[in-house]
Amino acid sequence: MTIDPRPGLSGVHPDDLAAWVAAQGQPAFRARQIADAIWKDGGVTSSAAILTLPTPLRDALDADFRLDTVDDTELRLGDGGATEKSLHRLSDGQLIESVLMHYPARAGSRERHTLCISSQAGCAVGCPFCATGELGFGRDLETAEIVDQVRHAARRLAANGQRLTNIVFMGMGEPLLNLDRVLAAVEALNDPARFGLGARHITVSTSGVVPGIRRLTALGPQFTLAVSLHAARDALRDVLVPLNRRWPVAEVVAAAREHARATGRRISYEYTMIGGVNDTDADADALVESLRGDHAHVNLIPMNPVAHTPWQASPMPVIEAFAATLRDAGISTTIRRNRGQEVGAACGQLAAERAGEPAPPVVARRRERLVMASAAALRGDRSDEPVPAGIVGASGEQG
Numbered sequence: 001m002t003i004d005p006r007p008g009l010s011g012v013h014p015d016d017l018a019a020w021v022a023a024q025g026q027p028a029f030r031a032r033q034i035a036d037a038i039w040k041d042g043g044v045t046s047s048a049a050i051l052t053l054p055t056p057l058r059d060a061l062d063a064d065f066r067l068d069t070v071d072d073t074e075l076r077l078g079d080g081g082a083t084e085k086s087l088h089r090l091s092d093g094q095l096i097e098s099v100l101m102h103y104p105a106r107a108g109s110r111e112r113h114t115l116c117i118s119s120q121a122g123c124a125v126g127c128p129f130c131a132t133g134e135l136g137f138g139r140d141l142e143t144a145e146i147v148d149q150v151r152h153a154a155r156r157l158a159a160n161g162q163r164l165t166n167i168v169f170m171g172m173g174e175p176l177l178n179l180d181r182v183l184a185a186v187e188a189l190n191d192p193a194r195f196g197l198g199a200r201h202i203t204v205s206t207s208g209v210v211p212g213i214r215r216l217t218a219l220g221p222q223f224t225l226a227v228s229l230h231a232a233r234d235a236l237r238d239v240l241v242p243l244n245r246r247w248p249v250a251e252v253v254a255a256a257r258e259h260a261r262a263t264g265r266r267i268s269y270e271y272t273m274i275g276g277v278n279d280t281d282a283d284a285d286a287l288v289e290s291l292r293g294d295h296a297h298v299n300l301i302p303m304n305p306v307a308h309t310p311w312q313a314s315p316m317p318v319i320e321a322f323a324a325t326l327r328d329a330g331i332s333t334t335i336r337r338n339r340g341q342e343v344g345a346a347c348g349q350l351a352a353e354r355a356g357e358p359a360p361p362v363v364a365r366r367r368e369r370l371v372m373a374s375a376a377a378l379r380g381d382r383s384d385e386p387v388p389a390g391i392v393g394a395s396g397e398q399g
Contacts (some may be wrong), residue, residue: 002092003090003091003092004066004069004091004092006063006064006065006066007065007066007142007144008065008066008067008068008069008142008143008144008145008147008148009034009038009061009065009066009067009144010038010039010043010069010143010144010147010148010151010188011142011143011144011145011146011147011181011184011185011188012065012144013184014031014035014191014193014194017031017034017035018031020064021034024057024060026057030053030057033050033052033053034050034053034061035193035194037049037050037052038067038151038194039151039194039195039196041154041155041158042150042151042152042153042154042155042156042157042158043067043151043154043155044067045067045068045071046067046068047059047061047062047067066091066144068148068151068152069090069091069142069144069145069148070088070089070090070096070145070148070149070152072088072089073086073087073088073089073152074086074087081102082101082102082103083099083100083101083102084099084100084101084102084153084156085097085098085099086098086099086100086149086152086153088149088152090121090141090145094121094122094138094139095121096118096120096121096141096145096149096171096172097118097171097172098115098116098117098118098149098152098153098171099115099116099171100113100114100115100116100153100156100157101113101114101115101116110165111162111165112165112166113153113157113162113163113164113165113166114164114165114166114167114168115149115150115153115164115166115167115168116168116169116170116171117146117149117150117167117168117169117170117171118141118146118149118171118172118173119140119141119146119169119171119172119173119174119175119178119181119182119185120137120138120139120140120141120172120173120174120177120178121137121138121139121141121172121173122135122136122137122138122139122172122173123135123136123137123172123173123174124136124137124174124177124388124391125174125207125241125242125243125388125391126242126388127207127228127230127240127241127242128239128240128308128309129230129240129272129274129303129306129309129311130306131306132172132173134306134308140173140177140178140181141173141178141181142181143181143184143185143188146181146182146185147185147188147189147195149171150164150167150189150195151195154195164197165201166201166202166203167189167197167201167202167203168202168203168205168226169182169202169203169204169205170203170205170226170270174206174207174209175204175205175206176204176206176209176212176213176216177209177212177391179212179215179216182204183219186199186202186204186221186223189202190202190223199221199222199223200222200223200224202223202224203223203224203225203226203268204216204223204224204225204226205225205226205227205228205270206225206226206227206228207227207228207241207243208227208228208229208241208243208244208247208252209243209247209391210247210251210252210255213225213227213252213255213256213259214255214258216259217255217258217259217262217263220262220263221263222263222265223265224265224266224268225256225259225265225267225268226267226268226269226270227252227253227256227267227268227269227270228241228270228272229241229249229252229253229269229270229271229287230270230271230272230278231244231249231278231283231286232249232283232286232287232289232290232291233249233282233283233286233380234248234249234382235376235379235380235381235382235383236277236278236283237249238382238383238385239383240272240274240277240278242383242385242387242388242391243387243388243391245383245385245386245387246387246391249290250290253290253291253294256269256294256296257294257295260294260295260296261295265295266295266296266297267294267295267296267297268296268297268298268299269291269296269297269298269299270299270301271287271298271299271300271301272301272302272303273300273301273302273303273313273314273318273319273322274303274311274312274313274314275303275311275312275313275314275315275318276311276314277311279314279318279319279322281325283322284321284322284325284326285325287326287331288325288326288329288331291331292329292330292331293330296331296332297331297332297333297334298326298331298332298333298334299333299334299336300319300322300323300333300334300335300336301336301338302314302316302319302336302337302338304338313338319335320335323335
């Protein structure tokens with residue numbers, strides 16, 4: 001199955017849309033009418049719904065663009081409706097996921113609706129505690145395929161008189177390996193004439209693609225940069241985040257530190273807590289040494305269960321002790337609560353379910369390899385495995 005060659009309309013820059021309208025012999029205000037129809041409350045999914053346009057222009061839109069790129073969607077609800085997991089099928093059959101999380105208003109904070117979106121189908125990084133890593137890499141998403149996940153959620157919220165308050169690029173894929181399209185999507189989401197969400201309500205994550213972090217630093221964006229660190233000791237991070245074999249902890253943290261200095265924005269470090277693997281006193285001390293004095297915040301996240309790994313989440317008392325070590329060192333730290341476990345809300349779980357479980361012998365061999373690799377890492381032995389295929393080189397271009 002091949003991808004529909006028509007570009008998604010939500011990924012078209014306003015200048016290009018204005019040029020297209022002019023080429024149709026239509027007045028300039030038609031571009032504004034089209035944009036309003038695409039962006040207001042998540043927008044329409046069919047040109048037939050844009051009643052302000054003449055029929056020939058609606059027909060031309062259908063011929064040249066897709067008004068929706070993620071319209072085939074399965075929705076699952078968890079946490080009593082507080083978590084909505086969407087599995088989107090793209091035009092070429094690739095599956096991606098988004099998760100909408102609702103947080104009620106509390107003393108000192110307003111109601112929030114946060115959407116976690118994907119930037120790639122699958123992922124080349126291959127973190128072993130992540131279901132997406134098991135799927136491997138499919139392809140980069142087009143700008144519209146990223147943005148239309150947001151429009152899909154916005155339509156659901158608008159039906160209840162609500163609006164998205166936060167967007168995080170923490171779904172499937174490594175955003176900085178598809179950086180041009182991610183930046184174009186952020187521009188569309190931030191643009192007051194399009195989706196209109198403030199930059200400080202947008203977070204872009206990375207597992208440590210240093211050239212991409214440096215490129216962002218040069219651009220000086222005001223969205224939040226999140227680094228999926230998961231270990232501060234190189235031997236262990238080689239196993240948990242395989243691109244550490246290309247860009248080790250010190251290099252990643254140094255690039256993030258420079259980003260914080262240049263932009264004035266605090267770095268968010270994500271740290272999945274895996275029982276008996278990365279939750280020891282030595283791991284907490286290593287993280288303190290890496291981040292001491294930095295403009296940073298650490299989110300500790302209990303690991304979601306993944307069928308192909310031998311690991312489980314750290315017990316809560318262990319997580320609390322780990323957090324106390326960081327806080328005692330002056331490092332701002334939050335313990336996050338997992339959402340939507342009953343609907344497979346963790347990254348890649350629904351797509352992996354659709355792909356089917358690997359044969360039991362394959363799972364057993366993978367678990368055995370991970371046990372051996374993590375045991376070696378805990379002894380301080382660096383991995384001799386190669387950097388995963390598809391990880392960018394020093395130039396920042398994907399290989």
